[in-house]
Amino acid sequence: MVMGIVASTYVILILAMVLADFFYTTPSHIFKALASSEIQYAIKLSLISSTITMVLSVIVAIPIGYFMARYNFKFKKIIDAILDIPIVLPPLVVGLSLLLLFQTTFGQFIESHLRITYTIYAVVIAQFMVACAFAVRTMYVTFSQINNRQEQVALTLGCNQRQSFFYILLPQAKSGILTAASLAWARALGEFGPILIFAGATRMRTEVLPTTVFLEMSVGNIEAAVAVSLIMIASGFLVLLVVRLYGTKKNTI
Amino acid sequence: MGKSCIIALFILFFLMVGCKKKQEQKSLLLYCAAVVKPVLEEVVKVYYKETGIQIDLQYGGSGTLLANLRIAKQGDLYLSADASYMQQAIKYNLIKESKPLVAITPVLAVVVNNPKQIKNIKDVCTEGVRFGIANPDAASIGSVTKNMLVASGDWDTVKNCIYVQMPTVSDVSNALKLKTIDVGVIWDVTANQYKEIDTVKIDFFNEFKEYATVGVLKSSKQEKEALEFMSFLLHNAKSKRVFKKLGYNMY
Numbered sequence: 295m296v297m298g299i300v301a302s303t304y305v306i307l308i309l310a311m312v313l314a315d316f317f318y319t320t321p322s323h324i325f326k327a328l329a330s331s332e333i334q335y336a337i338k339l340s341l342i343s344s345t346i347t348m349v350l351s352v353i354v355a356i357p358i359g360y361f362m363a364r365y366n367f368k369f370k371k372i373i374d375a376i377l378d379i380p381i382v383l384p385p386l387v388v389g390l391s392l393l394l395l396f397q398t399t400f401g402q403f404i405e406s407h408l409r410i411t412y413t414i415y416a417v418v419i420a421q422f423m424v425a426c427a428f429a430v431r432t433m434y435v436t437f438s439q440i441n442n443r444q445e446q447v448a449l450t451l452g453c454n455q456r457q458s459f460f461y462i463l464l465p466q467a468k469s470g471i472l473t474a475a476s477l478a479w480a481r482a483l484g485e486f487g488p489i490l491i492f493a494g495a496t497r498m499r500t501e502v503l504p505t506t507v508f509l510e511m512s513v514g515n516i517e518a519a520v521a522v523s524l525i526m527i528a529s530g531f532l533v534l535l536v537v538r539l540y541g542t543k544k545n546t547i
Numbered sequence: 548m549g550k551s552c553i554i555a556l557f558i559l560f561f562l563m564v565g566c567k568k569k570q571e572q573k574s575l576l577l578y579c580a581a582v583v584k585p586v587l588e589e590v591v592k593v594y595y596k597e598t599g600i601q602i603d604l605q606y607g608g609s610g611t612l613l614a615n616l617r618i619a620k621q622g623d624l625y626l627s628a629d630a631s632y633m634q635q636a637i638k639y640n641l642i643k644e645s646k647p648l649v650a651i652t653p654v655l656a657v658v659v660n661n662p663k664q665i666k667n668i669k670d671v672c673t674e675g676v677r678f679g680i681a682n683p684d685a686a687s688i689g690s691v692t693k694n695m696l697v698a699s700g701d702w703d704t705v706k707n708c709i710y711v712q713m714p715t716v717s718d719v720s721n722a723l724k725l726k727t728i729d730v731g732v733i734w735d736v737t738a739n740q741y742k743e744i745d746t747v748k749i750d751f752f753n754e755f756k757e758y759a760t761v762g763v764l765k766s767s768k769q770e771k772e773a774l775e776f777m778s779f780l781l782h783n784a785k786s787k788r789v790f791k792k793l794g795y796n797m798y
Contacts, residue, residue, distance in 0.1 A: 397725055411727050412711035494711035495682050512610040512685035516618060
């Protein structure tokens with residue numbers, strides 16, 4: 295009973311927040327927002343950059359999660375804590391640290407070949423630094439929970455290490471990978487603080503949807519800000535729902 | 548386990564109430580444009596020593612702050628970087644009384660010693676020069692930058708050379724300090740705060756002198772205190788001394 299109340303309060307609070315947004319705006323505001331070329335650009339950049347971030351995060355998170363879950367090595371606890379730093383850091387600090395990193399000799403070397411700071415590459419890097427940490431955490435837990443017995447059996451049956459990883463472990467981790475991917479994608483879509491510092495708030499260049507909300511609010515265009523927020527909520531919800539449905543096809547929804 | 552959890556939750560809750568108590572000490576909330584941040588920080592300390600009233604400062608671009616206070620309908624004072632934002636606030640029926648505070652002039656700011664040899668506004672389009680401005684929507688200096696360049700007929704060329712837009716004048720100044728941009732448009736008083744920033748004289752910029760303006764909000768529940776602080780800010784000798792020390796010219 296008590297648990298039910300606690301649980302439902304939170305769900306109701308989330309829905310109430312979204313409803314408050316809804317009541318502040320009208321369909322005409324949303325269509326007007328969708329018609330503006332700045333906002334179209336922001337939607338496009340947001341979707342593309344979050345998707346790139348998602349793919350990168352999964353590619354990086356699978357090996358890290360695998361090593362952390364299957365091997366014991368020196369300083370494992372320390373590495374484990376390091377992996378959580380992006381989650382713990384305030385977003386502004388992530389942005390500032392990236393900005394400073396790209397001012398060092400190493401960073402300047404990269405910048406001399408490809409300009410990163412204040413460009414769309416900075417958007418992706420800023421999203422990746424935070425989103426990947428969540429993906430790594432998810433993959434670590436996923437691999438830890440899968441019993442390694444089957445892999446060992448596969449090894450005795452003549453599989454090599456690589457085959458047992460790709461044919462035995464990865465298929466079992468499918469739903470974990472989907473969760474990691476959707477978490478990374480959602481995180482990247484909502485990223486704001488680091489992007490503002492590391493990529494700026496240049497309209498039609500480094501403007502992602504959270505930046506749009508911020509800029510529209512700055513001009514006092516609260517209706518458009520809310521409309522864009524709803525677009526974000528809807529697209530985020532849709533993607534997460536599709537992933538959940540697809541990921542748990544065999545089980546119930 | 549369950550019991551200790553509940554006890555811990557209770558303790559945390561009481562600690563939070565303690566924090567709130569502190570917050571409820573006599574205090575005023577001032578929405579403060581980034582350009583006057585350094586001086587307001589000092590004045591607020593002086594004012595606290597004199598009267599025991601804490602002034603909480605919330606910083607941001609003038610536009611961002613205006614949007615915030617329109618939604619929140621809370622707070623006691625608003626300090627905008629130029630009069631145009633105060634006019635907007637008056638239009639929205641948010642302001643009880645307002646007064647100009649300090650004169651500020653836009654300047655073309657460069658990294659100290661001007662390594663990229665920037666001499667006029669056209670130089671921002673030189674290959675390899677990174678030009679940053681404050682966002683024309685979010686910050687007063689951003690909209691002034693745009694207006695100035697539109698008036699001088701440079702905007703159409705220069706707007707394609709803008710490497711980055713940022714939310715406030717402080718962000719542009721910080722970028723110059725970190726050398727992530729080579730040149731930007733900021734307020735003269737902000738440039739004075741940074742030893743890492745030099746300015747380039749551009750004559751027509753001087754025609755766009757603005758006045759940072761302070762106003763008491765209609766939403767203020769402590770109107771008397773808010774008016775008192777405003778008058779302290781404008782007229783008190785100690786406040787004037789701080790403004791002078793930090794290189795601000797009062798109205």
